[in-house]
Amino acid sequence: MSMKHQITAGFMPLFDSAVLVAASELGFAAREDIDLTLHRETSWANIRDRIAIGHFDLAHMLGPMPLACNLGLTPLASETIVPFSLGLGGNCITISNAVWAGMAAHGAKADLDPARAGAALGAFIRERATAGREPLRFAVVHPHSGHNYELRYWLAACGIDPDREIEIVIVPPPFMADALAAGRIDGYCVGEPWNSAAVAAGTGHIVTVKAQIWRNSPEKVIGVRKAWADENPEALAALLRALHHSARWCQDPGNHGELAAVMAQPGFLGLPPAVQMPILTGHLQLGSGAELDIDDFFLPFDKAANFPWKSHALWFYTQMVRWGHVAHTPGNLAIARDCYRPDLYRSALKPLGVALPGANAKVEGALKVATAVGATGAGLVLGPDGFFDGQIFDPDEIGAYIAGQKSARAEP
Amino acid sequence: MVRSALAVLVIDENCIRASIIEAGLREAGHEQVTVIHDVAGIARRIAEIEPDVIVIDLENPNRDMLENMFQLSRAVKRPIAMFVDRSDQASIEAAVDAGVSAYVVDGLRQERVKPILDMAVSRFNAFARMARELDAARSELESRKVVDRAKGILMKSRGLSEEAAYTLLRKTAMNQNRKIGDIAQSLVTAAGLLGPAEDE
Numbered sequence: 001m002s003m004k005h006q007i008t009a010g011f012m013p014l015f016d017s018a019v020l021v022a023a024s025e026l027g028f029a030a031r032e033d034i035d036l037t038l039h040r041e042t043s044w045a046n047i048r049d050r051i052a053i054g055h056f057d058l059a060h061m062l063g064p065m066p067l068a069c070n071l072g073l074t075p076l077a078s079e080t081i082v083p084f085s086l087g088l089g090g091n092c093i094t095i096s097n098a099v100w101a102g103m104a105a106h107g108a109k110a111d112l113d114p115a116r117a118g119a120a121l122g123a124f125i126r127e128r129a130t131a132g133r134e135p136l137r138f139a140v141v142h143p144h145s146g147h148n149y150e151l152r153y154w155l156a157a158c159g160i161d162p163d164r165e166i167e168i169v170i171v172p173p174p175f176m177a178d179a180l181a182a183g184r185i186d187g188y189c190v191g192e193p194w195n196s197a198a199v200a201a202g203t204g205h206i207v208t209v210k211a212q213i214w215r216n217s218p219e220k221v222i223g224v225r226k227a228w229a230d231e232n233p234e235a236l237a238a239l240l241r242a243l244h245h246s247a248r249w250c251q252d253p254g255n256h257g258e259l260a261a262v263m264a265q266p267g268f269l270g271l272p273p274a275v276q277m278p279i280l281t282g283h284l285q286l287g288s289g290a291e292l293d294i295d296d297f298f299l300p301f302d303k304a305a306n307f308p309w310k311s312h313a314l315w316f317y318t319q320m321v322r323w324g325h326v327a328h329t330p331g332n333l334a335i336a337r338d339c340y341r342p343d344l345y346r347s348a349l350k351p352l353g354v355a356l357p358g359a360n361a362k363v364e365g366a367l368k369v370a371t372a373v374g375a376t377g378a379g380l381v382l383g384p385d386g387f388f389d390g391q392i393f394d395p396d397e398i399g400a401y402i403a404g405q406k407s408a409r410a411e412p
Numbered sequence: 413m414v415r416s417a418l419a420v421l422v423i424d425e426n427c428i429r430a431s432i433i434e435a436g437l438r439e440a441g442h443e444q445v446t447v448i449h450d451v452a453g454i455a456r457r458i459a460e461i462e463p464d465v466i467v468i469d470l471e472n473p474n475r476d477m478l479e480n481m482f483q484l485s486r487a488v489k490r491p492i493a494m495f496v497d498r499s500d501q502a503s504i505e506a507a508v509d510a511g512v513s514a515y516v517v518d519g520l521r522q523e524r525v526k527p528i529l530d531m532a533v534s535r536f537n538a539f540a541r542m543a544r545e546l547d548a549a550r551s552e553l554e555s556r557k558v559v560d561r562a563k564g565i566l567m568k569s570r571g572l573s574e575e576a577a578y579t580l581l582r583k584t585a586m587n588q589n590r591k592i593g594d595i596a597q598s599l600v601t602a603a604g605l606l607g608p609a610e611d612e
Binding site: 042043044045046049050055074076112140141142143168171172174175251 | 428436468470471473474475476477479480481484493494501508513
C-alpha cells in the first residue's frame with residue numbers, strides 16, 4: 001500500500017547524511033506515513049541542479065549552500081530554505097607529514113589546540129616564504145561550505161592570510177587523502193572519515209578540529225526547494241518529525257554499531273563500519289601514535305543540533321562577505337535572514353511536546369559552558385558555543401561584526 | 413563577417429562516450445574539439461585550449477572543483493558560466509536527464525551554443541540506450557546459457573530429449589509465473605548444491 005506522502009531526496013556519501021539515511025532505512029519516515037526515496041549523488045553541483053529542476057524535493061546540503069543559492073551566487077539557483085540541521089561539528093583539518101614536521105619545529109603539539117597549531121603553521125609559512133618556496137596548498141570540498149569558512153576563520157585568526165599566504169583549491173572528499181599522499185595538496189579541511197583515512201594510511205596528521213575552532217557549530221543541513229515546501233506543508237512537517245526521531249536514534253551510543261552497519265552499505269557510504277567509529281565516538285587518532293577524545297566532536301541530535309538557528313546562517317553570511325563572495329547590502333542581509341526557518345521546525349515538532357528553543361537566533365560564542373536554557377518542553381541544554389579566539393558573534397550587531405573582521409581585501 | 417570557430421572541450425571519464433560526442437561534434441562541423449578523461453592538471457590544459465564551450469558528464473565527482481576553477485582560476489582568462497537559458501526550462505531538464513552539463517565563456521551567444529548542447533544531450537541519450545541494450549543482450553545471452561545447462565541436467569538425470577527438457581522448463585516457469593531463465597538458474601544452483609546427485 002502506498003504511503004500518504006512521497007518525498008524524493010538527494011544526498012552525498014558523507015557520514016553526516018546519517019540522519020536522513022536512518023530516517024529512510026530504519027522506518028522513521030514510514031512511521032510518519034512517508035515514502036522517502038533517497039538518491040546518492042556525486043557532486044554538490046548535481047544536488048543543486050536536481051533540486052532546481054524538481055528531481056529532488058529536498059537534499060542533504062552544505063550549511064552555506066542554500067544561502068549561496070538564494071543570494072544568486074550559483075548557476076541554476078532555486079529558492080531553497082532550511083527547516084532542519086543535520087548536526088554540529090564533524091570536520092578536521094589534516095596536513096601532510098612534511099608540513100607537520102615543519103609545524104612541530106615551531107612548537108606545534110598533538111593537542112589539537114587551534115591557537116598553538118595556527119601559530120606554528122604561520123611561523124612555518126613565513127619560513128617557507130623567506131626561502132622563496134611555493135605557498136602551501138590547502139583543499140576544501142566547496143567554496144560555499146562550512147569547511148572553507150572555518151579553515152579561513154582559523155587561519156585569519158592566527159594571522160595567516162588565506163588568500164595571499166596559502167592557496168585554497170576544491171577537491172571532492174573521497175579524493176582528499178590520496179591528493180595529500182601524492183603531494184598535490186599540503187593540507188585540507190573535510191568531514192570524517194576522510195581525516196582518519198589519511199592518519200590510518202600514515203600520510204597525514206590531524207592538527208585541529210571544527211569542534212575546537214567553533215564549538216558546536218553548524219555543518220550540513222536539509223535544504224528544501226521553497227516552492228515544494230509551500231505546496232506540501234504537511235509532508236514537510238511529517239518529514240521533520242521523522243528526522244527528529246531518526247536524529248535522536250543516531251545520537252544514542254547504543255545504536256552506533258547498527259548505524260555504522262547501515263552507512264557501510266554500498267548504496268550509502270560503502271566503507272567498513274570500523275572507519276566510521278571515530279566520528280561517532282569522538283576518539284581520534286591524530287597521527288604518529290597520538291590520540292585524543294574530543295568533546296562534542298559530532299552531534300547529530302544533542303545540544304539542539306537540529307534547530308536551524310538564524311544566527312548560524314547569518315554567521316555564514318558574514319564570512320561570505322568577508323571573503324568577497326557577496327556584498328553586504330540590506331537586501332542580501334534580508335535574504336540571509338530568511339533562509340533558515342526555525343518557525344517550520346518549531347511548528348512541525350510542537351505536537352511531540354519536546355524541548356524547543358524559544359529564540360530564533362542566539363549570540364554565538366556567549367555560552368562558555370553547557371547551559372540549560374528556557375525553552376518550551378523540558379530539558380534543553382545548549383553550548384558551549386565558543387570560538388577559539390574568544391570572539392562573540394551577535395546577530396543583532398552584524399554590521400559591526402563585519403566591519404571588525406580582518407579581510408584579505410582590506411589593505412594591499 | 414566570418415565567425416571564428418568555437419573551441420569545444422569535452423570532459424568525460426567514459427572514453428567511449430567521449431569519443432561518440434567528439435565524433436558528433438566533428439560531423440556537425442566543429443573542428444576544434446579536445447577530449448579529456450582525467451582532470452589532473454586540467455587548469456593548465458584549459459589555459460592552453462582556451463575553450464569556448466565545456467561539456468561535462470554529471471557523474472564526474474570533480475564538477476564542484478571545475479565550477480570553482482572556472483570562476484576563480486588565473487588559468488581561465490575569460491570567465492566561464494554554466495549554460496543556463498532561463499527561458500528554456502525544457503533544454504535544462506533534457507540536459508540533466510541525459511546526465512550532461514555545459515559551460516560557456518561569458519558573452520557567447522546562446523544560439524551558437526545551443527546546438528552543441530542539444531547534440532551532446534542526444535549523444536548522451538544514445539549512449540545510455542546503447543548501454544542498456546548491451547546489458548539486455550548480455551543478460552539474454554547469460555539466460556540462454558543457463559537454460560542450456562538446465563536442459564543438459566534434465567536430459568541426463570531424467571533421460572529426457574532436449575525438446576522435452578525445454579518443454580518441462582517452460583511449463584514450470586508458466587505454472588510458477590516466473591521467467592524460464594530464473595527456473596533454469598534455480599535448477600542449476602540446486603544441481604550444484606546436490607553435487608554428483610545429477611549423475612545418479
